[in-house]
Amino acid sequence: MPPKFSTAHKRLLRELKEITKNPIDGIIASPLNDNDLFHWRCIITGPNDTPYEFGIFEAILNFPSDYPLSPPTMKFLTPIFHPNIYKDGKVCISILHSPGNDPLNYESADERWGPLQSIEKILLSVSSMIADPNPNSPANIDAAVLWRNNKDKYNETVKKLVIDSLSL
C-alpha cells in the first residue's frame, strides 16, 4: 500500500501543479526543495508605477500541517519598507489571518483566511497590498507615518532600499 498523504500534502501538490501550469505574471513560487512541500519560496516583483517598481522581493511561505484549514505565514527575506510588513519581514495581511482571532474586528470575516483561499490568492493579495498599503493597521509604524505625512520622502526611502537590495 502506498503511503497515505495528508490533505495538506495533496492540496499543496495540486496547487504546485496549478501554479506551474498557469503561472501568475510577476510572481514565482515553488517549494524550497522537492522533499518538503510545507516551505515555499516565492519571488514577487514590485508592481509597476509604484516606488517598488523593478524591485525583486523574495519571501518564504510556511504552511502549517493542517493547511488549508489554518493559514500559512509569510515572511520577506529581502528588506522591504512597507506599512504592512514588519521590520523583520513578516507580512500582516487579512487573508493570512484566520477568522476569530481579531477581537477588535478590524477586518471583516470575508477577507480573512478560509480553506478555499489558495497560494495564488495570497500572492496576488500581497502583490496588490505592496502597491496599495493599508495604513489602518500598520505593522511598521515608521513606514505608515511616513506614507501618510510625507509621500515624497516615503517614495525616496523605498526606492533607495529597492536599489540597495538589488545590490547594483
Next chain:
Amino acid sequence: MTDDDEYFEDFSDNSSIELSGVDEDVLGNELSSVDISDSGEYEFDDGPGNTDSSSEILYSFYKSRTSGGIPTHRLKYRNIALDDIQKELEKDVKKVQNMLQLDYGKCLNLLLQYSWNEHKMLDMYMNAPNHQDYLLKNGIYEAKFPEDLSRLISTETDENILCGICYCGPTKDEPMNFFSMYGCKHKFCTDCYIQYLKNKNESGSMAIECPFADPKCHLKITIEELNVLSEYNNKMEEKHFYHKKQEECNLLSEEQIKQMYKLDSDSEFEFDEQLDVEDDFNNTVKTKEKMKIDELVYDFHTIIQQREREEIDKKRNRTIISKYWYNIGSRYCTINTKKYKHCPSPDCDNVVQFIGFDSDIVANIEELKRLLMIPLVRCKSNHQFCFGCNETAHAPCPCKVVQLWKIKCEDDSETLNWIQTNTKDCPRCHSLIEKNGGCNHMTCKSCTYNFCWICLGDWTAHRNNYRCDKYVPNEDSDVSKVRESLEKYMFYFNHFNNQRISHDKDKQILEIFENKIKELQINSGVSWIESVFYKECVNALLECRESLKWSYAFLFYIPNCRGKQLIETAQWQLSNKVEQLSRLFEDVEIGDVIKKKPMFLTIKSSMVTAQNVFLETCIDIFADKHTLKDFVQRWNIK
C-alpha cells in the same frame, strides 16, 4: 456583562409595550415568559436547573452565624456538570421552537447568535419586515429539513466535481463522498468537511459557517446537519479502528507466542507494561519474582488511571457533536457568570450553579463582597474556589483584599528585594538612594543633606576622615516610616510565600505518599474504603495551608486592634495543628498508616475545628463597626 444586563433591562421594559401591539394569540406564550423572568434581576429561582432537585443545595460556610453571633450571609449553590446545562439549554431551544415553528437546529443557531437572549432575538424576529430575509441574514435557510437528512452525504463519481478544500475529485473507479448543507449546496468532500468542523470546534466557535468563499457563503451549519456528519465520522472511525485493531492483534499474538516460549525455556522474567501481566500472575511462585510482579501491578494501576483520564478527555472530544455541545455549554456559563461558574481547576468540567443567599440583607454577590464575606464553593470534584472572583479558595481574605495583595506583590516583591539590598534611606528626608559608585560622601538630591554612606551620620562630623568604624548601638529614634512599612510588608510576604511553598511541597510529598498507599492496599488487602480517610486528611491539610497562606495577606491589611490579637492567636493555633499533621505525614511509616488511622483522624478533626474557629474570628473582627470603617477607608475598599 453589565452592559448586557442594562440592555436586558431596557429591552424588557420596551418589549411589553411593543409586543402588546402584535397579535396576542401568537405571542401568548411569549408574554408570559417575559413576565416570569422580568420580575427581578436577582431572582434566579425560576431559572433552569431548579426543576432538577437531584443534587442537594450546599452552603458556602458551615454556619449561618459565627459563635460571636455575626451572620455569615451564606451563599446557596448547587453542583452540576456541564452536561446538565445542555439539558436545560435544550429546553430553552424547544420553547423557541414552539413559537417560531422552525427546525430545532435553526432555533439553536438563532439563540447562539443573540447569546441566549431569547427576548431580544424574538423582538428582532417579530419586527423584521421579512422573516425570510431576517433568517438569511442570520445564516439560516428557512425551508424545513426533510425527514431524512442523511441524503446530504452523497457519493459522487462525476469527474468534473472537485472538492475546494483538498482539490481532489472522484473518478469512475474511486467514488468520493461529498457533503453539503441543506440550504446552500456547496459541496465539499466529507473528510475535508469533518476536518473543517473539527478545526472550528477546537477553536471554540459555534454556528459554523459554510466554508465556501467566492462569494462568501454565510449559511450556518445546524445541529442536525452536524449530527449527520458526526455519525458518519463515527462510523468511519470505528471501521478504521477495527481494522487497525485487527492488525495489531495479529502482530501481538505473534509477539506473545515468542515471549511465552522464551518464558518457558529461560524462566527469566521480563515483563513489559502489558495488559497480560495478570494472566501470568499465577505462573510465578517465587516470592522474589512476586515483588517484581507487585511493582508491575502497581505500574499497571497507574497506567489504568492514565487511560481513564484519557478516556474522559476522549469522551469530551470524541464526536463532533459532543464537542460542539461542550463549547455551547461553556460559552453559556461564561455569558451567565452571575449564575454559573466554571470550576477554575485545570481539567475540571464541573459547574457551580448559584441559587441564592441565606440572608435577608444580601441580594447579590457584589453586596456580599461589600460585607467582606467570602463565597467559597466546592465543585462536584471537591475543588474549592471563590464564587465571587473565581480564584482558588482565599479565606479569610476578602476578594478585594486579595486583589490589593496581588497587585502589591506583583508591583513590589521583586522591586522590594532590590531596594532592600541596594538602597538606603536619606537620613533626613527618607528618600531612597542607590549608591552607584564614588566615595562615601553622599549628597541627597532632594534635600541636599550631606551624609556618610556607611554610618548614615552627618558628613560634617566626618570632615576629612572616616570615623564610622566604631560600633554605635542602634539608637535610631527616627526609623524611617517607609522602611518600616516595607519591613512589615516583607514580613507578611515572606510568611505568605513560605506557606505557599510548603503547600506545594506538601502536595508533592502527599502525592508520592498516595501512590505508596495504593501499593499498600494491593499488598496487604486493605480495602479502598478503609484508606479513604487518608485522602480526606490530605485535602484538609492542603486547605488549611491555603487558609494560613491568605491569613498573612489578611493580617497585613488589618489595623492594630484587639481583634487582630485574637486572629493571631487563632492563627497560631491553626498553624500548630497544621504542622502537627504535616509532621505526622512525614514521619509515619507506610506500613503503619492504617494502624495510625485514629491519630490521623484526631489531629485532622482538631485542625478543622481550629480552621473554623480561625475563620470565624476573622469574620468577627468586622463586627466592630469602628474597625470595619477604618479598614474600608484605609484601603479604599468599595
